[in-house]
Amino acid sequence: MLKYILLGFLNYGAMSGYDLKSLMDESTAHFWHAYHSQIYTTLRKLEADGLVESDVIDDDESRLNRRVYTLTAAGRAELLAWLDQALMSLPQVKEDLLVRLFFSASRDPQAVLNELRLQRQLHQQKLDYYEALSSEHLLHSIEEARIPDRDVAFWRTTLDFGRRFEVMYLRWLDDTISQIESL
C-alpha cells in the first residue's frame, strides 16, 4: 500500500523522501502511517523496479544530499492500474484498546476507567486537530501548491472520515465509561 501512496504523491510532482514523509504525516498518515525508514527503502525498491527515477540535487546549493524522485511512465501506469482494480473486501480493523477492554472484566474498574479517560483525551485532541486542519492549514498549503479543486474535494472526504471516526469514538468512550461506572 505504501508503494501506491508514494507513486500517488509523486504523480503530483517530483519529491524527496523527506518531502513524502512530511506530506504523509499531515495527510495520509491518518489512515496509513509509515516510518521514514520504510519510505526510504521503499523508494529505493521502486527505483530498482523502474517505477521511479532519482537524482541527487546539489546545484541548489542550499540543501545538500536531497535525493529527488520522479515518477516514470511505468510508475504512472502501475498507479493507474492499481486504482482501476476496485477494492472487493473489507480491510481488517486493528484496535488495541478493544483487545484490552475485551479482557478487562477482572481488572480494577478504576484502572479501566482511567485508561478510557486517557484515551478520551487523546481522541479529543485528534478531533481538534482534524477540525483545525479542515478549516485553515489544509486550505492555505493547497492554494500554494496549486492542487486542482477536484483533488482537494477527494482529500476532504478522507478528512471528513477522520472527523466522523473521532466523533463516534468519543461518544462510544463516553457511553462505555458510563456503563463501567454503573457496574
Added chain:
Amino acid sequence: MLKYILLGFLNYGAMSGYDLKSLMDESTAHFWHAYHSQIYTTLRKLEADGLVESDVIDDDESRLNRRVYTLTAAGRAELLAWLDQALMSLPQVKEDLLVRLFFSASRDPQAVLNELRLQRQLHQQKLDYYEALSSEHLLHSIEEARIPDRDVAFWRTTLDFGRRFEVMYLRWLDDTISQIESL
C-alpha cells in the same frame, strides 16, 4: 498483541489452537484478526517461553491430534502485567479505501462510485452480522460456556463499538457517494 489475546482466552480455560481460532473469528477478529498459521506458531512460542503448556489429547478417542493448551502461572502473571499497563497512545488506523479515495480524483467517477457502492454493501453486511450477533448468537453460546456476566458486559462494549463503527461508515459512504455524484 496476538500473544495477549491467546493468553486472555486461555485464562477462561484450556483450549486447542483450533478452538482459539474459532473463538477469535467470532469475537476479537472484528478488532484483531489472525491467521491459523500465526496462531499455531505463536502458541508454540508461548510454550517455549513457559507461558502455556500443551498436551495432545488421544484418550478422547473421538478427535485425534488435538493439542490442548493450558495457561501456566507465569502466563497468567504475564497477562495481568500487560493489562496493568494502560495504553498511552492512539493506534495507527489503516484504511485501504481511504488511501484509494485520496488518489482517486483523476479516475472515472463511475468507477469510483461503483467501488464505494460495493463497499457500502460489504459494510451493510457487517452491520447486519453485528446486529444478529448481539441479539442471539452470542447470548446462547455464552450461557452454555458459563462466562460471568461481568465479562459479557465488557465483550458487549466491543461489539457496540463495531456496530457504531459500521453505522458511521455507512453514513460517510452515503454522503461521499452523494458528493461525488454532484461533482
Added chain:
DNA sequence: GCAAACATGTAAGAGGTTACATGATTAC
C-alpha cells in the same frame, strides 16, 4: 552556541500474509 528542522540511510527483529501440505471425522 544551541536547538529544531532538514535530510538520508542501515540493520535486526517482530509480525503478518499466502501458499503449501496433510489427514480424520461427521453429516447428508
Added chain:
DNA sequence: GTAATCATGTAACCTCTTACATGTTTGC
C-alpha cells in the same frame, strides 16, 4: 461417496517497528 468441518503444521515472502547512525542548515 463426498463435501464440510475438524485439526495442525511449515515455509517463503513481505511489511512494519525500533534502534542505530550521521551530517547540514536555519532561526533564536
